[in-house]
Amino acid sequence: MLNRFIYVLLLSVNISFANVIIPAQFSDHMVLQQNDDVKFWGWANPNEEVFIQPSWTSEIYKTKANNQALWELKIKTPDAGGPYIIKINGYNEIILKDVLIGEVWLCSGQSNMEMSAAWGIKNGDEAIKNASHPTIRFFTVPKTSAISPQNNLHGNWDVCSPETMKNSSAIAYYFAQRLQEDLKDVPIGLMVSAWGGTPAEIWMPEEVIEENKILKEAANNLKPTEWGPTKPARAYNAMIHPLVGYEIAGVLWYQGESNVGASNYDKTLEALIKSWRAKWENDFPFYYVQIAPYDYGKDHFGGVEIRDAQRKVLDKVSKSGMVVICDVSPTNDIHPKDKKPVGVRLANLALADYYKTYFKEVNGPLFKGVSIKKKNVVVHFDNAEGLYLTNKNTSLFEIAGEDKIFYTAKVKLKKNEITISSKRVKAPKFVRYAWGNTSVSNLFNKVNLPASSFTTEY
Known part of the structure; x- marks a missing residue:
């Protein structure tokens, strides 16, 4: 009886004093969006008080977990800088170290966004050797899928070094490197969530497709592949939804090859952009790469139709931008190896359109x-x-x-x-x-x- 009583007592203590838990993207080496009210959230025992104290201020932020064991609050961030520490206290204490304040970009799409220097990009060895940039950070989301929206994922922030850059998105890296030239070494956080061989439909909320006859018909025409899921929302649920709410400056998107043959890709991409902005409650800039010319077959115009659909989105969606890369992409390789001009053109677009620090023309005719x-x-x-x-x-x-x-x-x-x-x-x-x-x-x-x-x- 005594042993049983002790067991029940210990169990009740564990229930009463549950540890505060935070999502994976809140971790050492992370980058937070500067001059913003950034949202922190996590889980704790219902009604448990949670305190957050960033080292850039003397203010202590306080909230309570609700009856769903969820808590959230917003914290004011300063100008770019760091490193800082952030203490999160409930019944336990979490200390986040080496936190930087700067600019955060979500980089998504399929293999050309995922592609790293380790894949054999042009001048990759030289880029790897010179990739010691401690104020550039990568948060790379592993490939996972789910049939319903998830509230957490696996991952951690990595400081840019030759070792980490080698296996991170090359386009994202070159984008960050170019941003820092004009933004005077402002820290850049790159959240990379990409999966090769995937159609756009798996990257948007399922209800967006179900409620639109055209999108639903296009999704139903997708054929299963060995490279990844083709059912609606599978990547969104596992690889994007858990990030929703983490403050970002904007999105970079490189995708479309897996939708070749679709007749309404402009409507698909438009719906994806609007759905992400709605989920974040943020009308952030969305910059994308027009897919490169490639021999998809001579009996159709599937590839160029996707390029034209991407062009049309510019007139349909505000704060969108597109870079054309046909001049740096051979037509016999669906994975063009010259990634630097792609990242640089995206960065120039952001610097001119969003940051207002670059005053040359950034678009082709x-x-x-x-x-x-x-x-x-x-x-x-x-x-x-x-x-x-x-x-x-x-x-x-x-x-x-x-x-x-x-x-x-x-x-x-x-x-x-x-x-x-x-x-x-x-x-x-x-x-x-x-x-x-x-x-x-x-x-x-x-x-x-x-x-x-x-x-x-x-």
Whole structure:
């Protein structure tokens, strides 16, 4: 009886004095968003008081766990800097060490975002050797899936060193490195949650797809693969949802190859962006990479249709941006090895659009519209200053009449304006450019950035 009484007493003590628990992303070496009210949360015994004291202030933040054993509170962060420590106390004490305050970016998508220097990227050995950047930190989410939203995940923050950079996202690394050139070594936190070979549908909440007929039909057409899940929300539930609420500056996205063949990718990507912003309750910038030209097959336009869908999202979603990389990507490799210009172009976009510290043009020529003048068509572009063709003997412009039969067009370029025509099209109505899965743009602007492919057919 005595032994039984002691057992019950110990059990009741454990229940009454449960340890405070925090999600994996709150750990040593983490980066918190600067000048923000960042949310901390975790679990504790119902009604247990939780105290948080950051070393950058004398203020002590206090809250209580609710009847679901969940607690949360917001803490004001200072300007970029550190390192700091953060003490979290309930019935136990957690001390987070080497915490930096800076800029946090979520980097997601499929294999080209996941791809590290260890995969054999261009100039990778040199990059690894020089990758000692203690104020760049990686939080890499392991590949996991779930049928319902999860509240925690595995992972830890790593300080950027040759050893850690080697197996972390190369694009994210080059992005951070370029940001620090302009932001004067502000700490950069990179939360990398990516999975090669995955379609966009697995990266958004299931209800978003279920409530949209077009998205649901597209999701139902996805075929199982050996590389990862294809059912809606499987990666979102396990690899994104647990991060929701962790304050971020914005999102980098590189995905689309696994949706080649889809006819409504623009609607899918638009829905994904809006759903993430809704979950975070934050209209953060969302910058993405247009997929590179690649030979997906000569009997369809699946690859270039995804590129055009990505282009269309720019007009549908505010605070979005796209980088075109066809000039640094061979058409025979779905995993282009030259990752530095991709990361740099994303960073330049962020520096110009979000941080307002970079004042050069960061976008290639983007299709704006056409003016039809009898047999001639004038094609208008944004970001067209200094427009030039790298090969004047090869035309990637095509025009068609009402019958939508396209013919290669003759091109005249004068004063940043392009006029096209074809003797075979007497009444032009439709125009397209670089319209092929492997078509590589030969039209650039003054900052040597390529034009995106486009069509007016749809």
